[in-house]
Amino acid sequence: MIRSLPPAAILIIGAFLVPLLKGRLKSVYLLLLPALAFVSVMSIPEGIHWTVGFMDYDLIFGRVDRLSRAFGYIFTIISFIGTLFALHLKEDGQHVAAFVAMGCALGATFAGDLLSFFVFLEMMTIASTYIIWTGRTEASYGAGLRYLLVHLFGGLCLLTGFLIHLHQTGSIAFGTIGLTGLASYLILIGFGISCAFPVLHAWLPDAYPEATITGTVFLSVLSTKVAVYALARSFAGTEILIWIGAAMTVFPIFYAAIENNLRRVLSYSIINQTGFMVVGIGIGTALSLNGTVAHVINNVLFKSLLFMSMGAVMHQTGKINVTDLGGLYKTMPLTTLFCIIGAASISGFPLFNGFVSKSMIMSAATQDGMAILWFVLLFASAGVLHHAGIKIPYHAFFSHDSGIRTKEPPLNMLLAMGIAAFLCIFIGLLPGPLYSILPFPVDYQPYTAAHVLDIFQLLSFAVLAFCLLILSGLHPVEMRVILLDTDWFYRKGAKVFYRLADRVIGTDREVIHEVIHGSEDRKVPS
Amino acid sequence: MKEDPVFDNPKNVKKIVMGFYLFLAVLMVADLILPKHPFFPWERYPFFYGVYGFLAYVTIVFGSQYVLRKVLKRNEDYYD
Known part of the structure; x- marks a missing residue:
């Protein structure tokens, strides 16, 4: 029965039954949905499924190959973890929006044509906007609106590119595109906005920190990872992506270093990590593409773990700024431990999952003899350690004692963090299962002594720099x-535009007023 | 409520820092002893990765604090 439904349908249709349930049954149902979607992803045979005729074209809702299945696995796994983290929520709307958004991510992943991919992407944008708005602050309303507008612009670029592409090729197939002309550039910009390419990225650190504590966990894996999938599908080996990705790895680390809001630090960190993935797509070899997919999976785990730990801090203290936090390890030891595991993983310390995937991308750059790129990525690795490896755990849980005395978050939050932390270590210690689901056969050994x-x-001497700067008071x-x-x-x-428009419309209003009422004052000559 | 004094006690912090320095020393000795498999020639230099990590970290801290922040910082109500 599960095999007869696309994984996207399980989450999207299933979401609308959530408001009908209550109590323990609802909790079970909430966890069952992503579990069923996972089983569906696992059990569909490779090939083309669920084809629907639409005008002269075939819409494909189930193109299953190793690339789409790998993304399907991680989207359903994080759907489960994120739902567990949010299980205490009483508001159905948030659960429904999260399932619809994750379902759309799955729909886009398994779409075999550009039209259904586009529709799923836009539906995901709307659900994501709702998730941001549930922050229910003036800031979240504004950020959500900007998020929506920027993504609609991206969607328009994508749609225009897609229509030109359709006109030129007569095909709606979602496959390799490559940079070949106007259509492909427009499609790349459309993907690039979702992927937070440099200059097009500001929606991300603007919007994600304003969403709810639980909503941000879902958001952190949605737009950028679907875009990475789309780039891997359509633009693998496109050289410009190497340099776009390299820029993405570097510039956010400077922002993250001085940002006060720790969820915004993590938002910049998303761009930095996505940069590594984009580099892997740009290099376009089997090793680099495997590295990209492996890093997507690992990144979803450790980034959601970090967002969950900061969410737990915010849930318990109501604070998220560096200037307000510190010393929480005394009352939140488990959350501290989970955060440190996430921090070690994202930093790429051996024995944690970030190490086994980032190394693949670095090795791919090495094998191509790209010395400058290699230096940039190594520099970015030190940057990750700075803002995510040290800054996040140090300022939230250690540093100066803020005087805040609280307790651990609810059990469901701890369990969700525990599962993500376990997977980070498990994959770090035993990368075999991860390597076995990558798009190409893996012949790579990350654990060589050298x-x-x-x-x-690299990482320990960067930590030394941190210690010396702190101890000397220079930090x-x-x-x-x-x-x-x-x-x-x-x-x-x-x-500025609003003021100008107001002026013009204001002037018009006067003109209209004069046209309507002026006749009473002036005698119209007969 | 009884508090865990681990990191409030300067002696404990000192022990941890000393342990960390010892770990760095082990890494440096290992760097000299273990065979390397360099792809780029500079990877052969002793302590290349350590020096690069240290310098990158310092560059990020000072570059962001003393250049980027000076140019880009605004009051929290800037957009209100």
Whole structure:
């Protein structure tokens, strides 16, 4: 029965039954849905399934190959973990929106044609916007609206590119596109906005920190990872992606270093990690593409773990700024431990999952002899350690004692973090199962003595720099400020536009008023 | 409520830092002893990765704090 339904349908249709259930039954149902979707992803045979005729074309809702299945696995796994983390929520709307958004991510992943991919992507945007709005603050309303507008613009680029592509090729197939002309550039920009390419990225650190504690966990894996999938499907081996990805790995680390809001630090960190994946797609070899997919899977686990740990802190203290936190290890030891596991994983320490996937991308860059890229990625690795490996756990749980005394979050939150932490370590220790689901056969050994030593040296001496700066008092302190990003152009630009429009419409209003009422004052000559 | 004093006690912090320095020393000795498999010639240099990690970290801290923040910081109510 499960095999007769696409995994996307299980989550999307299943979501709308959530409001009908109550109590323990609802909790069981909430966890059952992603579990069923996972079984569906696992059990569908490779090939083309669920084809529906639409005008002259065939819409394909089930193109199953090793690439789509790998993404399907991680989307359903994180759907389960994120739902467990949010299990205490009484508001059905948030559960429904999360399932619809995750279902759309699955729908886009298994779409075999560009039209259904586009429809799923846009539906995901709407569900994601709702998730941001459930933050229910003025800030979340504004950020959600900007998120929606930016993504609709991206969607328009994608749709225009797709229509030109259809006109030129007569095909709606979602396969290799490559940079060949206007259509492909528009499609790349459409994907690039979802992927948070440099300059097009500001929606991400703008919106994600404003969503609810539980909603951000889902958001962190949605847009960018679906876009990475789309890029891997359509633009593998496109050289410009190497340099776009390299830029993505570097510039966010400077932002994350001085950002005060720890969920915004993690948002910049998403761009940095996605950069590694985009580099892997740009290199386009079997090793680099395997590295990209492996890093997507690992990143979803450790990034959601970090977002969950910061969510737990926010849930218990109501605070998320560096300047307000510190010393929480005394009352939240388990959350501290889970956060440190996430931090070690994202930093790529040996024995944790980030090590076994980032190494593949680095090795692919090495094998191509790309020295500059290699230096950039190594620099970015030190940057990850700085903002995600040290800054997040240090300022939330250690550093100066903020005086906050609280307790661990509810059991469901601890369990969700525990599962993610377990998977981070499990994959780090035994990468075999991860390697076995990658798109190409894997002939790669991350644990060589020389490689382990190199990475330990890189990261440990970076930690030494941190210790020396702290002990010498040279490490600058965090400040209660915001940082300008490229959203300045449309946030300030929109205000200018609004004032201008108001003026014009205001003038029009006067003209209209004169047209309507002026006749009473003036005698119309007969 | 009884508090866990582990990191409030400077002696404990000192022990942890000393243990960390010892670990760094072990890494440096291992770097000199273990055979390397360099792809790029500079990977042969002793302590290359350690020096690069240290310098990258310092660059990120100072670059972000003293350059980026100076240019881009605004009051929290800037967009209100």
